[in-house]
Amino acid sequence: MEQILYYFFNWTLISPYLPEILQGFWVTLQMAVMTVVLGTALGLALAVLRCYGWRPVNILMTLYVDVFRAIPQLVIIVLVFFALPSVGIVIDPMPATVLALSLVLSAFAEEIFWSGIAAVPTGQWEAGRSTGMGFSQTLFAIILPQAVRLAIPPLTNRAIGITKGTTLGSVIAVPELLNVSSNIQSTIANPTAFTAGAFLFCLIFFPFVYLTRVLERRYAIKS
Numbered sequence: 001m002e003q004i005l006y007y008f009f010n011w012t013l014i015s016p017y018l019p020e021i022l023q024g025f026w027v028t029l030q031m032a033v034m035t036v037v038l039g040t041a042l043g044l045a046l047a048v049l050r051c052y053g054w055r056p057v058n059i060l061m062t063l064y065v066d067v068f069r070a071i072p073q074l075v076i077i078v079l080v081f082f083a084l085p086s087v088g089i090v091i092d093p094m095p096a097t098v099l100a101l102s103l104v105l106s107a108f109a110e111e112i113f114w115s116g117i118a119a120v121p122t123g124q125w126e127a128g129r130s131t132g133m134g135f136s137q138t139l140f141a142i143i144l145p146q147a148v149r150l151a152i153p154p155l156t157n158r159a160i161g162i163t164k165g166t167t168l169g170s171v172i173a174v175p176e177l178l179n180v181s182s183n184i185q186s187t188i189a190n191p192t193a194f195t196a197g198a199f200l201f202c203l204i205f206f207p208f209v210y211l212t213r214v215l216e217r218r219y220a221i222k223s
Contacts, residue, residue, distance in 0.1 A: 010192045017184045017193065024180030025200040031098050031176065032163040032204060038102035040159065043109020044148075050114055051139055061110070068107035073165040076100040081172045097169035097176075105162045112155045116147035156212035160205060177201065 014021070046065075050058055068076065081096040091099065120143050128138030170179035181197035 007190060008192055008195050010190055011196075013188055013190055014184060014192050014196060017188075018196075020180050020184065021177070021193065021196050021200070024175055024177040024197075025204070027094065027175055028166050028177040028201075029204055031094065031101075031166040031169065031174075032208075034098045035101040035105060035163050035166070036159050038098065039105025039162070040109050040155065042102065042106035044113050046106065046110040047113035047117060047147075048139070048144070050110070051117060051143075052135075065107045065110055068104050069111075073101060073104050073162070074168045074171060076104060077165075077168055077172060093169060093172045093174045096172060097166065097174050101162055101165050104165070105159060108158045108162070109155055112151045112158065113147060115154075116149075116151035117143060119150050120146045152212070153216050156215065160208060160212070163208075164205075 046061055050061055077097055077100040080091065080100045081093060084091060084096075124142055124146065125138055128142045129135075133141065166174075166176055167178040169176050170182065173179070177197050177200055181193040184193035185191050
């Protein structure tokens, strides 16, 4: 027990490094929030665009979704950070990681929102059009609110999984929580830094998980 406490819960040893760990926590939190917001918004926009049935656009969108769902997140992060400068686009490590993860999340979110839209009964479309609403009015006023409610459970689960990919930013030197914890562990030769990092990851994701459950209950479809 003493060895476990020394190696994994030696708070005295890592206390000088707490400011660095907290800074890494803040960076990770920012990245997670931005990824969810940007990825979800882009995914919803793509799903709406898909509803209009423009064939060339839908073909490109299908290619986009398939590519970003198939390629590992780490590969996309590396491509965004190292490949874009060759065409004159230079992005700092943190925005590059957020952009890459947002693109991945948007691909999954588009499919989830599209499934929600497709699951809305056809009669809802017909009811809207019968009242004199145009296609866009029916889509935004009647279909999308129902589709979003249907999409919340699978979307939140996918968002949590992808935002954990913020740890991959360490590959391009993003000072996120895991990267900072790893550096501290190497310096002091003690894994307590990882214990602190794991606790702070829980502080990020436990409230997110709780919020998603609240949203699921609030917007659940009542039978």
